[in-house]
Amino acid sequence: MSGTHAIGVDLGGTKILAGVVTRDGEVVRRHERATPHTQEALFVELDAAVEELLTDEVAAIGFGIPGPVNQLTGQIFEAVNTPIADTDFRGRMRGRFGLPVGLDNDANAAAIAEWKAGAARGYDDVVMLTLGTGLGGGVIIGGKPFRGSTGAGVELGHVVIVHDGRPCQGQCTGRGHLEAYVTGVAATAAAQEAFGPAADAHRLVRLANEGDATAREILADIGRHLGSGMGSFANIFEPQLVVIGGGFGMAAWEWVIPSAEEIMRREALRPMRDEAKVVRAELGTAAGLIGAGFVAFETLDAA
């Protein structure tokens, strides 16, 4: 099927970001709504976001969901901070709008967007890491999004980098996971320990920018932990490119990424050690909705 436009919807814990996206990843119209807290209200708001953008030129709808998605059944296993667990999400949306519906994890969607229309355009093997309040990630292998057997995608934030280390965030029962060490939340905790209860990740980055040696060392240490994860990902996925995005990742880049890269190259074996380049994401907060648009186009092209 052809189809020149799709609606991409990025469902976040606080906001629903939706947009009409072209096949080049250009966002031609946008709409934003607050994320409500009950399942019934959430579907009302999602429907309204789609309706706001729906025209005859729209051929498919894609959703980026903050949690694992079963691509085979179109169900969502659980979604962080949003009330849509255990629903036949894809079937419900297909029925509601009479259009093909694509579904993906939001971190996968962001990785697809950077690969198709952002920092990783033209590369076949990419690892994307989004450092915000959590750590999301997505992988492109051999010019295709890697989604595993159920299509739930990869959970790059939940690899162990410290045996029996810090407890993980949210519902995760694991310890020593990458996510516990390298997010804005981890940076805020470290900042408060060093600078008192009023400090947070923003202040930590500002202090580092102003030349504070303690702040710079805290961020470099976060970077070294990130590098442990990146080195392992390099050994597993052999990426040509590691793309770093997310609010915290972008703000703290200068203080986190050099030490991350140093450790990544120490841990990675050849040829990954020399090949993998580390670059900034380009699409910012629009990555999720653009990626959801690409996921929508995927359903048309697979048909």
Ligand SMILES: [Zn+2]
């Ligand atoms: Zn975890």
